[in-house]
Amino acid sequence: MPQRSPGGPISLSVIKTACSGCNLRELCLPLGLSAEELERLDDLVSVRRRVKRGEHLYRSGTPFDSIFAIRSGFFKTDVLIEDGREQVTGFQMAGELLGLDGISSEHHTCNAVALEDSEICAIPFARLEVLSREIHTLQHHFHKVMSREIVRDHGVMMLLGTMRAEERLAAFLLNLSQRFTARGFSHAEFYLRMTREEIGSYLGLKLETVSRAFSRFQEEGYIAVQQKHIRILDVAGLKALMNHHR
Amino acid sequence: MPQRSPGGPISLSVIKTACSGCNLRELCLPLGLSAEELERLDDLVSVRRRVKRGEHLYRSGTPFDSIFAIRSGFFKTDVLIEDGREQVTGFQMAGELLGLDGISSEHHTCNAVALEDSEICAIPFARLEVLSREIHTLQHHFHKVMSREIVRDHGVMMLLGTMRAEERLAAFLLNLSQRFTARGFSHAEFYLRMTREEIGSYLGLKLETVSRAFSRFQEEGYIAVQQKHIRILDVAGLKALMNHHR
DNA sequence: GCGCGTGCTTGATCCATGTCAACGGGGCAG
DNA sequence: CTGCCCCGTTGACATGGATCAAGCACGCGC
Known part of the structure; x- marks a missing residue:
């Protein structure tokens, strides 16, 4: 088991920015939203923070309540088994989402580690569900993002298998x-x-x-x-x- | 290359049953719904059909509009690359969903083939999105199912990688x-x-x-x-x- | 009931990748 | 500036699984 750094695994410095002003909005969750819808998403994505190189954004087994959008930086996600074997399940860069695996069990099922100093936006999942009931575009786009993750994983399976x-x-x-x-x-x-x-x-x-x-x-x-x-x-x-x- | 049977890849015999009476409702999409909600899902899941052993439920590249719940039987999904290599991405059994990979690009990205005579329920995806805006439990459960698929894929990556x-x-x-x-x-x-x-x-x-x-x-x-x-x-x-x- | 084809098993050999080991370079701490 | 550690490179050798090949068993069609 990886040990936690004292005082929690993540640095909490909060950065003030908004989806509406984010240059990743065409890659990230806001894709396709109107200006007015974007503002409602801004309200939801209130917590932004830095994660320094080597720090965990989250760890396998910890409770899930938010997904994370990468604003800048670079992450890896990995799964560990008891005997120490590690499988890196992906490398994520700006505009990509982290934490989707946690929805199913309400706990994270992998570790997310910053490979360089990074900035992320936390998106409280319960509130995302509420908002996506109201904004169809957001709902549909979110489903596409999850589906894309599945397709990506199939690609990795192909790669590993053949x-x-x-x-x-x-x-x-x-x-x-x-x-x-x-x-x-x-x-x-x-x-x-x-x-x-x-x-x-x-x-x-x-x-x-x-x-x-x-x-x-x-x-x-x-x-x-x-x-x-x-x-x-x-x-x-x-x-x-x-x-x-x- | 598997050949198409004349007259289209799938047999279209329609079976009449409802989610509310389905003994898989505790495994499948209806999980956690009230009786009244279940009835609304019934309306949506109107098309049920048989897929005979060896037949394709869908093929990679064809337009996506529904996801499928397996009522009985057994499927495999696979991805092919040009040079003939095949990667089986999963085996699915009763109560499991097929086709989630198609949401992202609005086309199926793998083939689904029945490994024994099977029965499936087709769930028009656009209507599922509408209904899941109204039934929170359904929305949340659907998200969990997609997330579970991602977690499962990570497990396969672990298996293949280590x-x-x-x-x-x-x-x-x-x-x-x-x-x-x-x-x-x-x-x-x-x-x-x-x-x-x-x-x-x-x-x-x-x-x-x-x-x-x-x-x-x-x-x-x-x-x-x-x-x-x-x-x-x-x-x-x-x-x-x-x-x-x- | 017989013959054929598909899928399964088993053996012999080969080769891609893993393992072990030595060394080198760059960056960071002191 | 110096030394150390981590990371990367390269070589020699070991091995798990792939490949090639033969034969067998079961199910299906005739």
């Missing part, structure tokens, strides 16, 4: 690239916020295998790697590699 | 056993509706590996297998095996 090491890593890099692009960052150049071990855990590989695959991609000229700095040189090459199954 | 072959199969058998129990069937004795290959696809293993693991479990006295007929002899043994990681 792909070999290099395919997995290629898929991972292309996915990150695409998500960075959607946020207005370079699609070709980015910093990884996670370690090789965390990548490995997510992809069902050991860190050495991840490292070797990175090296091979570099030798082949698909990417340039230096530690956590990645430059994608040949998107098509990486894509081709993914169909390269025996 | 477990070895025998652990995966043990986890699979225990999970089936537990779900049969919840439906009032024997926890110790059941028929598998799926082939070794489908089990393998779900567990990220080849069919030979699945077969060998079954044989080993039998040698060890954990189970008795004869083709698709499984008898679990030592639940504790199977559970112990799951922590048996090197």
Whole structure:
């Protein structure tokens, strides 16, 4: 069991901002809402806070009452089993939601850890349900977000169940690239916020295998790697590699 | 590629029954509803139909408009990629919902195939959203069901990412056993509706590996297998095996 | 009742990835 | 500036599961 830092796991400094002024509103929950509806969502999303690198936003087993939207930063979610095995279930970036897994049992079922200093918006779930009864667009969009999470998970199952090491890593890099692009960052150049071990855990590989695959991609000229700095040189090459199954 | 049966993929014989009289109402969507609310759900769930063994309930890429509740029978869902690889994403039994993945893009993103003659209830999603705005219990329960699906997927990711072959199969058998129990069937004795290959696809293993693991479990006295007929002899043994990681 | 096909089992071998080990570099603490 | 620790890289070797191949059992159609 991970130990709690004294005085609670999360830093509580509150930031004042609103969905209506948030540049992520086209990615995040507010998508498709009118100005007036957006204001009602603002009321609901009153708590914003910072989570420092390495801190938990929530832990598996703790009571669930809010979902969280990432305003800035980068998170991982993971599940641990007794014998110490860890499975990273996802990496989340700005505009994505955290905590949906907690709705079913009213307790979080995974850990969410900031991989860099981050800011999140807490959305009290009970109030979200009330509001989404009134705002159809919000209701529907929320359902889409949950469904998208399920589809994403199926993709990971595909990856874990059928792909070999290099395919997995290629898929991972292309996915990150695409998500960075959607946020207005370079699609070709980015910093990884996670370690090789965390990548490995997510992809069902050991860190050495991840490292070797990175090296091979570099030798082949698909990417340039230096530690956590990645430059994608040949998107098509990486894509081709993914169909390269025996 | 599975071929389409002439005249469309699904048999359309309609069965007349109601949620209010359904013995699955404690497992399925109606959970927690009052008699009066249940009647309103009945109105919504008007289409019931049979899907014969081997037939598709829906296919990846087709438009989404309903989710489906399984009234009786057994399904698999799978995702295919171009080069023919298949990933089975789940096996579903009576009382479980199918099609949640389609909400996000308004198209189904996987195939649902009956593994035995089955009966399903179609729930038009747009109408479910309307009704769940009016019935809070229904809204909340629906959210829980979606969330449970996410949690389940995380479990599969854990399995695929960190477990070895025998652990995966043990986890699979225990999970089936537990779900049969919840439906009032024997926890110790059941028929598998799926082939070794489908089990393998779900567990990220080849069919030979699945077969060998079954044989080993039998040698060890954990189970008795004869083709698709499984008898679990030592639940504790199977559970112990799951922590048996090197 | 017989023959065929599909699915299952089992054996032999191979290979991708895991494991173990050594080393190097960068960043942070003092 | 110096030293340490964490992270990443690389090599040598081990192994679990994949692959290839053969044969068997059951269910179904004729």
